[in-house]
Amino acid sequence: MRDGSLNLDDFEDLIERPDSGLRRDAEDRRSRTGLPSGALGRLDELGEWLAAAQASVPVRPVVNPRLVLFAGDHGVAGLDVSGHPAGTAARLVRSALDGESPGVVLARRLGVEVRVVDMAVDCPADELPPEVTRHRVRRSSGRLDVEDTLTAEEAERAFRAGMAVADEEADAGTDLVVLGDLSVGGTTAAGTLVAALCGTDASVVTGRGGAGIDDLAWMRKCAAIRDGLRRARPVQSDQLRLLATVGGADLTAMTGFLLQCAVRRTPVILDGVVTAACALVAQRVAFRAPDWWLAGQGNEEPALRKALDRMALEPLTGHGVAVGGGVGALLALPLVQAAAQLSAELPERDGDADAAGPGATDPAEDADAALDAT
Template sequence: MSETDFEVEIQQKIDSKTKPLGALGMLEKIAFQIAHVQQTLSPELTKPHIVVFAGSHGIAKEGVSAYPSEVTAQMVLNFLNGGAAINVFARQHGIELVIVDAGVDFVFEKNERLINVKIGFGTQSFLSADAMTSEQCKNCLEKGAEIVKNIKQTGCNVIGFGEMGIGNTSSAAVIMSKLLDIPIADCVGKGTGLDDKQLLQKLSILQNALTFHAESGNDPMQVLQTFGGFEMAMMCGAMLEANRQNMVVLVDGFIASVSLLCAFQMNDKIMNNAIFCHQSDEKGHKLLLQNLNAKPILDLNMRLGEGTGCAVAYPLLLSAVGFLNEMASFESAQVSQKTA
């Protein structure tokens, strides 16, 4: 059967359900995408996981965030103790939560809930240097891929990604600006809660960073190395591996979407598997989604990160798969179809 024939079969199954054509709106598009990814008319979501990558950023010391950089480590401890928003939502929806120390400036005690693949104790400030070395960036992608391979072996076929890293909206904004050739002013938002004056300072700092690195190219690996965080680069590698493993990839907000942008520029086929869970309230995210031609499931004015958008959207994926598998067809229910 050709790819086109299979797509027709999926759509026919959706359209045959006891409802007007298109009446379930975006749930129909989600059902179609998951069936297409899994290459079956009876898709299922098994052992969902959300992986939260954490890393400290050198740029956070330059005055771009309302919170001090030590909050990154403090929030990782909060994740490990089960007290953060992502813990609540993951428990609520039966999602396995994995916390990864990609490069936090802190030494954590051994914890069975924490995967320690620390690349370093935070990145360099990209205001005056590359955030990381090429070897560190490559190592991040490899470690991210390895984590996903191990999760796949548990039977997981749907995986979401979150992050924690004070300063990472700055990294994301600069990477977006560089890769999409969009003015930095259109990419920069208030992050963790800057006021208008602080936002102007953040914009000035990031503009100076772009000027300092004006000669650097726009190759996605080079851009990640120059401006990224360890958690972002590791997430990029994880997303690429999830696509290779043909898993459904849940994309969270602004930071995760920028990591996805990097992955997309390395392998554009990742868009087939990517489901964008929500539109963040962070300024650049709407524009980024438009550039990726991506339609998010939710718009709840969220801007927390941590993978919270993935967790909140996940029940809608279950509903999409559920109606495709369980809803009666006009024929099976002996319901008359539209006549005109």
């Protein structure tokens, strides 16, 4: 940012699209492998996307992915809109740190390192490791239906914290980020952001969240999003103020993280509705930023579908995973790694004979041989 000031307009100039020329080069290289066009399905598209993002043909294998989880409590959870009790994000964080959460179990299976970033967990900071809490802005974000979730100063601190985490990951050599959340009440904040930016009613974006809720809780959640929307709509053109009004510290940090990842040319796989809502806010800041992101999954969350449609991102998987914590995005990671490996290692073949495959011969030679035989 210029002169140390936070000016979101700067991202328009800082973020460039992945190199389209290299994407075409990757497509040309793929056409010389001898495999029929379309034989690898979406893996071809992913390989070309990676070539442009890495600025490398052939593609480099993805060898250092990282699961980054932003954590926080939301005051709106006190309205019983979540399957988790209000103020219990610390349990989710401890489960992740102990290696027991679904996302971390899957990350361990895939050989992916995990980083947890506490932005607004409602517990004393000394109950969690210092490397987890060092970016914390506050204990729990405010109740979005009746008050701002952050002050203007807290929103800037959270946004800058997300940027700092993105820089740290890029400097550490992370070549692909799997982004997820550990939040209680986060899907209510996400639904409010999506509804505000897509111009829809609360009922259109209200889902049942990763923890699952019954019909009465769904009605309470819908009412909270409706009330949050009344507060969000007047400020929706000012993205940082919008995040301060209804987003909370963890979603604000994730938005800064996504934008700075695009600046640093670090590809990101989005997980569920919370990450998609942050991506939608980030798109409003810099329209080229979504070119650096993949949608890891689609599920039944209506706000997720609406956000991905608005960004023209097609989910890589559709297993219906709603648990959060990066699980859906992690399930898509092997597809991305497979695309990278194929793009990197499939050999090019010279000429039509090679393209026809092993054992193929020239038809004219076959005809001559048949005549000689007679």
